[in-house]
Amino acid sequence: MNNKTETGALDEPVMELRLHSFSEELRAQLTALTSAQQPKAIQRLGEELDELGQWLNERYNELIRLLEISTELNKGILLDDILVRIYTFFKDIIPYERIGCALIDDDGENVTAYWAKFTYATEPKISKGYSAPLEGSSLQAIIDTGKPRIINDLERYLERHPESESTRRIVAEGIRSSLTCPLLADGRAVGFLFFSSTKKHTYDGLHQEVFLYIAAQVAHLIEKSKLYEKIVGLNQRLLAANQQLREQASRDALTGVFNHGAIIEFAQQKLNRAMRVPFGIVMLDIDYFKQVNDTYGHIQGDLVLRKVAATIADEVKPSDRLGRYGGEEFLLLLNDVTEEQVLAVAERVRAAVEHVEVPTENAPIRVTISVGATYVPPEAAVSLTEILQCADEALYRAKNNGRNQVQLGRL
Structure with a gap:
């Protein structure tokens, strides 16, 4: 086996030496035969050589097929x-x-x-x-x-x-x-x-x-x-872990909704899209929340924030985005809506929060929200700052007009 090349062929000097040895041995065997024996021996030798040639050809084709399969x-x-x-x-x-x-x-x-x-x-x-x-x-x-x-x-x-x-x-x-x-x-x-x-x-x-x-x-x-599959599996788990970390980093730790930075980034991305669909931005503020903290304590106040956030999330579509804008204020990003739909969603959310109850040792805590809504048409040439200011002014009007209501701000 050590005399073979990588392709399985014998080196030329070795092949010539073996052919010479075979020829000499064959010549010696034929010389030893009598004249009568030689024709039969030659015929038998020819038949054996034919069989050997057929066997070698089959093995050669087999080897070629094996190389193709390996490839x-x-x-x-x-x-x-x-x-x-x-x-x-x-x-x-x-x-x-x-x-x-x-x-x-x-x-x-x-x-x-x-x-x-x-x-x-x-x-x-x-x-x-x-x-x-x-x-x-x-x-x-x-x-x-x-x-x-x-x-x-x-x-x-x-x-x-x-x-x-x-x-x-x-x-x-x-x-x-x-x-x-x-x-x-x-x-x-x-x-x-x-x-x-x-x-x-x-x-x-x-x-x-x-x-x-x-x-x-x-x-x-x-x-x-x-x-390779282990590497792929590890890479998939790493990507999933990174995605989870990114998700956690974008969430508000208390309420579980998006934090201020994430909800603002979503709004800016929507505004930056060249082929923009109409959307709405809704600001929601819990009325008299400072009194909740002063009366019931911050632990109960945190429970109110969680309950209000969960209630708002239940009233909107999965494609909409809800974030904690700051303190007791939330920002809702409504996707692909009309002005009438923005108002309808804002009113539905307000009514749902009005029925929220957070149990305490005595009477349950009930809260309301004031809401400022803004509709952003596809053709609006405005900045995100201008949109947020419009929604904030509408929210301010809702509070000044008695709270627990929705006001619309137009760009």
């Missing part, structure tokens, strides 16, 4: 993709109606079915997640030898090994013969490939070295794909 398998990154490629491209080399893959758990104690694909309509008896102990099993023996195992009559095998639950299941699927290849990566067992047929004696005379070569390739690809 295809290396295109896969995720494990499922690699296994589907195996199922697709191995048909020219080995017959099967079913291919399965089982992986050895990280602790090495169990082997678990990971993937299977088959051509028949029978319901699978061994599906993903099916697990069995490895120690003491026939699969452990395959790992110990490092060689594929062929069972050409599974029904007979089951009769001799009635304790084999996996064999019982696969026979129930209609499988009658199997080839099991160990997947070894750098000498370490990572799993198994199962080639299965519904016919007996399907795998007689197969060259096991071919499948050892394939299995070695697959084992390393599986290790690579498992590592």
Whole structure:
């Protein structure tokens, strides 16, 4: 094996030396034969050379196909993709109606079915997640030898090994013969490939070295794909954690609605859009909230803030945005609305808050809100500061006019 190049061909000097030696040996054998024996010997030699040439041609085509399969398998990154490629491209080399893959758990104690694909309509008896102990099993023996195992009559095998639950299941699927290849990566067992047929004696005379070569390739690809999937999983968890952190950073710690910075950013983004839809901005302020804190204390005051925030959120669409503007004041951003709808939502929210009750040891706390609303048409050429000032002036009018009411401010 050490005299081969990377492509499997012999170096030219070595080839010439071997051809010369073969020619000399053949010449010596023919010289030793009598004249009567030579024609038969030459005929027999020709037949053997034809057989040898046919065998070499088959092995050459097999090798070329293996190289093509290796190229295809290396295109896969995720494990499922690699296994589907195996199922697709191995048909020219080995017959099967079913291919399965089982992986050895990280602790090495169990082997678990990971993937299977088959051509028949029978319901699978061994599906993903099916697990069995490895120690003491026939699969452990395959790992110990490092060689594929062929069972050409599974029904007979089951009769001799009635304790084999996996064999019982696969026979129930209609499988009658199997080839099991160990997947070894750098000498370490990572799993198994199962080639299965519904016919007996399907795998007689197969060259096991071919499948050892394939299995070695697959084992390393599986290790690579498992590592890649771990990296992808870690990256997804990292992105989710970052998103959660961003979400937490944009939320008001007390009420859970968006904080001042976040709600202002949402409003500015909506205003900056080139193809803008109409929207509304509503300012809401809890009436006489200082008296709530003075009378009931800040703990009860915090409960009132939470209850009011939750009540407002329940009255608007998921696409709308609610933020705590400051203290007892909230800012509501209404998406894709008319002026009439802005007023209707503002009034609905006001009425809902009016019915809020926060229980105490004595009488429950009841509060009202004053509301200033502004409608922003798509064509409005205004700044966010001007919009907020308009809503704030409307809120001021609502308070001056007796509170617990909605006032509209027009730009």
